[in-house]
Amino acid sequence: MLLxxxxxxxxxxxxxxxxxxxxxxxxxYVFPGGGIDAADAQAHAHSRRRDSQSDLHLTQxxxxxxxxxxxxxxxxxxxxxxxxxxxxxxxALDRKAPFAAQCAARGLTxxxxxxxxxxxxxxxxxLPRRFDVPFLVARMPxxxxxxxxxAEQFEPVWISPAQALAxxxxxxxxxxxxxxxxxxxxxxxxxxxxxLSACAVNDxxxxxxxxxxGLLAGKEERYMEHDAxxxxxxxxxxxxxxxxxxxxxxxxxxxxxxxxxxxxxxNPGVMTGPGxxxxxxxxxxxxxxxxxxxxxxxxxxxxxxxxxxxxxxMIVCTHSHADHSPGAKPLQALCSHTPPILGLHSKPxxxxxxxxxxxxxxxxxxxxxxxxxxPEGEVTHTLRVLHTPGHAANHLCLVLEEDGLLFSxxxxxxxxxxxxxxxxxxxxxxxxxLDLLAQACDQFHIEFILPAHGYVLGFARTAITQLKAHRxxxxxxxxxxxxxxxxxxxxxxxxxxxxxxxxxxWPVAARSLxxxxxxxxxxxxGND
Numbered sequence: 001m002l003l004x005x006x007x008x009x010x011x012x013x014x015x016x017x018x019x020x021x022x023x024x025x026x027x028x029y030v031f032p033g034g035g036i037d038a039a040d041a042q043a044h045a046h047s048r049r050r051d052s053q054s055d056l057h058l059t060q061x062x063x064x065x066x067x068x069x070x071x072x073x074x075x076x077x078x079x080x081x082x083x084x085x086x087x088x089x090x091x092a093l094d095r096k097a098p099f100a101a102q103c104a105a106r107g108l109t110x111x112x113x114x115x116x117x118x119x120x121x122x123x124x125x126x127l128p129r130r131f132d133v134p135f136l137v138a139r140m141p142x143x144x145x146x147x148x149x150x151a152e153q154f155e156p157v158w159i160s161p162a163q164a165l166a167x168x169x170x171x172x173x174x175x176x177x178x179x180x181x182x183x184x185x186x187x188x189x190x191x192x193x194x195x196l197s198a199c200a201v202n203d204x205x206x207x208x209x210x211x212x213x214g215l216l217a218g219k220e221e222r223y224m225e226h227d228a229x230x231x232x233x234x235x236x237x238x239x240x241x242x243x244x245x246x247x248x249x250x251x252x253x254x255x256x257x258x259x260x261x262x263x264x265x266x267n268p269g270v271m272t273g274p275g276x277x278x279x280x281x282x283x284x285x286x287x288x289x290x291x292x293x294x295x296x297x298x299x300x301x302x303x304x305x306x307x308x309x310x311x312x313x314m315i316v317c318t319h320s321h322a323d324h325s326p327g328a329k330p331l332q333a334l335c336s337h338t339p340p341i342l343g344l345h346s347k348p349x350x351x352x353x354x355x356x357x358x359x360x361x362x363x364x365x366x367x368x369x370x371x372x373x374x375p376e377g378e379v380t381h382t383l384r385v386l387h388t389p390g391h392a393a394n395h396l397c398l399v400l401e402e403d404g405l406l407f408s409x410x411x412x413x414x415x416x417x418x419x420x421x422x423x424x425x426x427x428x429x430x431x432x433x434l435d436l437l438a439q440a441c442d443q444f445h446i447e448f449i450l451p452a453h454g455y456v457l458g459f460a461r462t463a464i465t466q467l468k469a470h471r472x473x474x475x476x477x478x479x480x481x482x483x484x485x486x487x488x489x490x491x492x493x494x495x496x497x498x499x500x501x502x503x504x505x506w507p508v509a510a511r512s513l514x515x516x517x518x519x520x521x522x523x524x525x526g527n528d
């Protein structure tokens with residue numbers, strides 16, 4: 001239960017220190033809470049409820065009210081005439097006796113309708129002891145002061161989310177991962193009313209999370225569903241084992257599945273993130289297909305060749321940009337069997353440094369098949385080609401059908417949105433291609449997206465839907481800027497429409513803005 005109040009500097013939350021002998025998170029500062037008792041589900045008649053409040057949420061609210069009283073002496077209840085529970089009421093109740101019955105005997109009705117579900121946490125899959133916990137939120141009753149039970153909870157303290165996080169970072173206020181992330185989310189709310197209003201919209205948790213663990217710089221780190229690394233951990237460690245290193249490096253390939261590796265080129269930067277991802281699909285029985293050999297970096301090309309033992313059957317370039325296709329010819333030259341370079345020829349609209357001519361052009365819907373006999377019998381890896389113009393006129397995506405994976409090139413990235421740079425880039429084409437990829441997710445049961453930059457993305461269909469919504473939301477801002485400044489320049493419109501983006505990135509943002517402007521103007525009266 002998060003008990004909140006409005007303080008001089010914004011929201012404050014009531015936290016307490018757990019016993020040093022507690023079996024879970026000893027010594028940590030937490031929100032009061034505990035388990036749901038059978039009596040909580042039987043106490044609905046003693047509590048008010050909202051029309052939209054389900055039986056489950058009412059039971060949870062009653063449990064949270066009870067635990068707040070038992071652990072901190074805080075009572076969310078009123079008399080029949082609407083008067084709030086008094087200090088005399090609180091003193092008359094026994095914290096160790098049946099709670100709801102005592103309240104009823106004293107004429108008190110529980111304020112279940114004032115308790116909302118903020119979040120739903122399920123502890124990490126790798127932990128030996130796990131919990132399924134709703135995080136509830138309510139306003140602290142006026143005139144009451146928390147008094148810890150000195151058994152499970154100690155040292156109640158009112159603290160702002162920012163202060164708690166700062167003290168934790170300084171090592172003076174120990175809090176655990178779900179508490180940290182909950183406080184981080186609370187920072188975005190200015191008042192208690194704002195929190196409660198947000199929770200009341202759908203009467204469902206604002207977020208649900210079952211974190212995953214990975215290794216970063218040799219240490220265990222936890223990630224929620226919206227974190228960049230979550231999808232990759234879900235792919236490589238479906239049962240929650242903490243075995244996957246998330247450090248970016250270019251020396252050796254990173255295994256993602258038994259038939260899939262990623263080798264990141266040593267070309268990190270503003271436009272490339274940690275570097276360009278080259279993917280290696282296949283196994284010794286089938287040989288290998290390389291997706292996006294990357295820049296013409298000798299060390300990277302040789303690392304790709306070594307990772308495959310030289311048994312490369314095909315090289316596919318998702319598009320012709322300089323960080324994706326130049327490595328194709330040098331890689332091909334290293335292979336004794338001269339694998340074909342596949343893709344689409346760069347269009348006349350492409351920039352001079354993006355020229356690309358494949359040995360053979362791929363057709364939309366075409367299948368590329370790796371096949372061979374291994375210890376377990378016949379093995380097949382099938383990649384289906386999807387033509388997805390938008391970022392580049394010759395952009396392709398690939399679906400690894402047997403594994404439900406989408407190689408998205410630069411069409412879908414992790415951690416950023418791709419640049420649409422006219423004339424080779426086209427916003428109408430880009431959005432239409434997103435629709436095509438959404439349909440492919442349904443058709444081929446795609447769960448994960450493997451982008452050319454960044455970690456693997458999970459929740460593939462949702463990621464694509466959210467990406468399109470983000471693009472259209474940005475377009476609405478651009479339209480507003482154009483209407484506010486009809487005689488303005490691209491630079492004027494960028495400053496308005498991309499005010500949430502650091503100014504150092506505005507020159508890059510201006511390219512996508514031009515693509516949006518072209519799209520907006522294409523819908524103007526008189527244009528087909």
